[in-house]
Amino acid sequence: MGNRQSRREVLTGSGVALLAATLPACGWAQEPPKRKLGYAIVGLGSYATRQIMPRLKDCEFAKLAALVSGTPEKLERYGAEYGIPKTHRYSYANYDSIRDNPDIDLVYVVLPNSMHAEYSIRASQAGKHVLCEKPMAVSAAECEVMIAAAKKAGKKLMIGYRCHFEPYNLRGIELVKSGFVGRPRVITSEHGFNAQPNQWRLDRPLSGGGSMMDIGIYSLNAARYLAGEEPIEVSAMESTDRKDPRFRNVEDQIDWQMRFPSGALASCVSSYSSNHNAWRVVGTDGWVGMEPATGYDGHQMWTRKGGKTEQVTLPAPPKNQFVAQLDHLAECAMNGREPIVSGEEGLRDMRLIEAIYRSAREGKAVRMTAA
Amino acid sequence: MGNRQSRREVLTGSGVALLAATLPACGWAQEPPKRKLGYAIVGLGSYATRQIMPRLKDCEFAKLAALVSGTPEKLERYGAEYGIPKTHRYSYANYDSIRDNPDIDLVYVVLPNSMHAEYSIRASQAGKHVLCEKPMAVSAAECEVMIAAAKKAGKKLMIGYRCHFEPYNLRGIELVKSGFVGRPRVITSEHGFNAQPNQWRLDRPLSGGGSMMDIGIYSLNAARYLAGEEPIEVSAMESTDRKDPRFRNVEDQIDWQMRFPSGALASCVSSYSSNHNAWRVVGTDGWVGMEPATGYDGHQMWTRKGGKTEQVTLPAPPKNQFVAQLDHLAECAMNGREPIVSGEEGLRDMRLIEAIYRSAREGKAVRMTAA
DSSP: OHHHHHHHIIIIIHHHHHHHHHSOOOOOSSSOOSSOEEEEEEOOSHIIIIIIGGGGGGOSSEEEEEEEOSOHHHHHHHHHHHTOOGGGEEOSTTGGGGGGOTTOOEEEEOSOGGGHHHHHHHHHHTTOEEEEOSSOOSSHHHHHHHHHHHHHHTOOEEEOOGGGGOHHHHHHHHHHHTTTTSSEEEEEEEEEOOOOSSSGGGOHHHHSSSHIIIIIHHHHHHHHHHHTSOOSEEEEEEEOOTTSGGGSSSOSEEEEEEEOTTSOEEEEEEESSSOEEEEEEEESSEEEEESSOSSSSOOOEEEEETTEEEEEOOOOOSSOHHHHHHHHHHHHHHHOOOOTTBHHHHHHHHHHHHHHHHHHHHTBOEEOOOO | OHHHHHHHIIIIIHHHHHHHHHSOOOOOSSSOOSSOEEEEEEOOSHIIIIIIGGGGGGOSSEEEEEEEOSOHHHHHHHHHHHTOOGGGEEOSSSGGGGGGOTTOOEEEEOSOGGGHHHHHHHHHHTTOEEEEOSSOOSSHHHHHHHHHHHHHHTOOEEEOOGGGGOHHHHHHHHHHHTTTTSSEEEEEEEEEOOOOSSSGGGOHHHHSSSHIIIIIHHHHHHHHHHHTSOOSEEEEEEEOOTTSGGGSSSOSEEEEEEEOTTSOEEEEEEESSSOEEEEEEEESSEEEEESSOSSSSOOOEEEEETTEEEEEOOOOOSSOHHHHHHHHHHHHHHHOOOOTTBHHHHHHHHHHHHHHHHHHHHTBOEEOOOO
């Protein structure tokens, strides 16, 4: 009985307690403000229109205020659907005039990767707080300019790492941090899907790279947030069939290893030709793992310790990962705190992605130098 | 209903059919011989006494005929237990006189790794067929001498890769070969356990190396038999806490990647400080995986395809992996065929292990040259 009780406690009871401690929240010195901050959504592709825009109505501190698109039909369609007046619909040509719209506090850049830097910087220059999708940009140099632009504007810059707002992933971080698995030794992190042909992801001028930029970044970011420390060395191997028309100028598969200061190693998979969505942290005493790990929903988590494998089930959170992420920037904008996934976080991944590409190209391990 | 039927067929019906086709068997031109061939077991450690010797009574073509040990008490104890007469009990000093004992047809070398070469070669020179535990030896050079010695004696040399006789692993090979997962892209293979201190495995002069030699070889061999092709490049990273008294002169953890000619990549884990026992082959159409994968028993297998994850359950085989392995060498000895896991197989793993060690040491990918 005592055993049963304590097990349930691990799985749900203390899970809730830990979650409460972990879920990012910017505390309020006084009463929270009444006004919701307004987001301009830049880029009306499927992620923006299917995952982001429908969630804004559930936000506590944010709302949809404006739309930016190069396609007039999309502005018309989604403007009508969400009740966004014509004055709050922008093209890329008049995008900079968002500076004159006081209803826009926040800008969410959901464009192809190579446009992230430009549209984030212009948003910062227009005096807006920026939420930019991952990968933050297509080079570390761009990331640095983005960070500088936000700093100069005195506005926040946050990167769309939604898993940092997802309860199971947060629970995983907490379990590792609490010593549940003992000393972490091996992190495996695998992400991939079968890329459909003829899309911007497969066009290097727009994507900046292949699977690594798009889905491999989940393996990378998960390995880092689970390790709770920064990699000091990477070693990578790429495998791309250049005869496959999808992979004329971006990589298909790139797998890599990372060494952490504690001695833990990560083995990561990134693929555009096979389905993967999992991570696991194996320590000296047991493991915690998820599969699916980082999707929009359907997360499943298991732990193993003392010879027992157990599924972990968490209560539904008050805000799902999309809503929590959208609210987080609004909260940070209002109370002046730094987002938990700031531009620096995006830059760290981008430096590692560059090192991973270099290692694969040169067939050599690459040591990370202090930023 | 039709769907259900075909699914069951995949999981059990055709599983049996495929197994029948896959299970290694040396066909008999005439009636199988009546006499069982006799094994001398060399080295009476826990694997020999707990896993091998109790299984010999279940063999169809082999039996326990003699014991070889440096410890008189063990010879006395196991000799009495298995009814092995004093004339069939050998020390390492009079080991070579097994040549004069016609009841010994086969020698199973179950000694610490660094003794494999010497005791296999002496068995070949005594005119006996040899089954040698894995790793075959502690260097590729030693493996080559062992192969030459068996060849010169006109006797068989087989390496104890028992997973090649285990139904679930054979089913996995068959599923990959049959195209179930589509084109294989990513193979993950993880093996490790928490090594207890003060044992020969942690003493380089006896073990020849750390986790890679002992348990990592399962990751390596599984990746190869699942890929069905030979790696052309390896890249490795080692992580060993030299302050841990267990790891004064052998490695703890070594993880590595392998590139196969088809473009598939393998990510492999080997650890003496965390528990792992799994493999998975992810292809363009789905995956097949096992966990536990390569233990003495308790194997579990899953497949995923078309969005459905299914557990695969196979009927109990007529011979378990230990019995099938022991019988295989006896059959090969009787009908002159080459064992499916010959000395050449052991040599291939040893060349890769040397390349993995070298890659980890030099921080560079190592290309495999044609043998």
